[in-house]
Amino acid sequence: MIFNTNLKNVLLVVFATLILSACSTAKKSGNLEGDVYTGKETVKYLASGVPDRVFFATNKSSLTTASRATLRKQAKFLRKNKKLNVTIEGHADERGTREYNLALGERRANAARDYLMTYGISGKRISVISYGKEKPVNPASSPLAWSQNRRSVTVKVN
């Protein structure tokens, strides 16, 4: 029994170490989780407390938990401002071929649009446009800049 408890403890320690090391690889720096940007440096606001953009992992268009929270705030804001229409601009980083990036930007913008629609915003109020890698917000060639550029931005049109 004693041996078993000891073994359990050892296993727990090993397990905990594994989890910790997994976290440390996923969280490389303060502003990146995996390679998704989590900082606020480039973020603008549609209204107080309503960020205008969400960020994506390389080659991905799936929404992270943080992105969903941001989009729910946008949906709440749009429900309150019924006459407001928006365009969602989808963007990619510079590390992909131009044409694929146009398609990827389109897919990212639509992922954000679909999420807003599930929260009751009419699709008629939301247009999308993809700029691919043509409009970087951060022109540097660095992993941080690329993470800030992989984004969809909700812009008021009226």
Next chain:
Amino acid sequence: MKKIIVFLIINCLIINTSKALIEVDITRGNLDPLPIAISPLHVDIKSEDYKDLKIKELGDNISEIIGRNFKSTGLFNPLKKEAFVQKPDIAHLKPRFEDWRLIKAQALVTGKLLIKDEKLKVEFRLWDLTAAKEMTALAFTTTPSNWRRVAHIISDKIYERLTGEEGYFDTRIIYVSESGPKDQRVKKLAIMDQDGANTKYLTLGNELVLTPRFNPNNQLVTYLSYFRNMPRVYLLDIETGMQEVVGNFPGMTFAPRFSPDGKKIIMSFAEDGNSDIYTMDLETRVVERITNHSSIDTSPSFSPDGKYICFNSDRSGLQQIYVMRSDGSDVKRITFGKGIYGTPVWSPRGDLIAFTKVRKGKFYIGVMRTDGSGERLLTENFYQEAPSWSPNGRVLVFYRETKSGSKGEGFSAKLWSIDITGYNERKLTTKTDASDPSWSSLLSK
């Protein structure tokens, strides 16, 4: 441009069709370029003035363009004219072969020109110095302002005679001219001769333009424009400047190319975020959907016989290259190597597909057979993509971007070319930064 040069074959010179002793091996690199002497064309003293053309220098200028063309192939070594031993007019009549062999030349180009009645008459001869024989000769007449094209056409004829394959000098490249800081880039459509001369801008830079591609018949270009902030595929007539949007799609259309007969445009259309491949017949305006998949399908390119289409898709997870029949059936993935693959372009010869590969943060331009076998990576860099074939399928032009600093400084985009042998990588001369090149067919065909 199509009929500016009228080939009047007033050629009564004897064309020697027998097999020459010199030949250029085009299947390998430039390890042993053939020494060639290009004598300045002799300017006939009876030549009349034509506009502001500097007639006295015309013979030298034409031979210099020919020399630069040959140098650019990597297959030839044009000799310095200071070493030339015979006057142009005398050499053109009948060269003293032993004198030219003395400066180690193996082939010699001679010629003469005359401007009379606002017409430029040119003739040239190609001599095999080893066999002491004339290999080919041609004479033609054109308008004098076309003198640069004359130089390119002569280059093509000589290249064809010496290598046994079609030339690619009398061609143009359309591309996107870029200026301004990286995060506020101004982009315009631009066109230039293959050697960088005669740059013209086709749009003003008011809207973002991308990915221009030539029609095989040279008159039309298809490209993506963000006119009125609606990204759509457009058709532009480069002679008249007329342009129109292609089709009536309710969303973004992009990645356009012509079919090999020039009658259709193949492109991607993004519907509710999902990009599939469509064609539109330019005459009947009939739109056909070619792929129907929840993945991104883009960068389509026809095989030269029009029977197949290569494209890239992320249906397996990441970008890979696929080939299908032109009706969309029989889709097969052809790339299984490590890394991701994009921008497939079918060679005009039909035997190869050029592509961009991304692996471990590096970008490669490569070629493979059309079933995906025999992959060869030709060049590696920080960022490069979008290969386009020379009309004879021997050279690829693509664009390359540099890594930029923390404020975007040090960023540039340039056009480069490389032979499919992997040799002879060259930066093309452009007036501005440049991207998205597309090589035309031979203009004089």
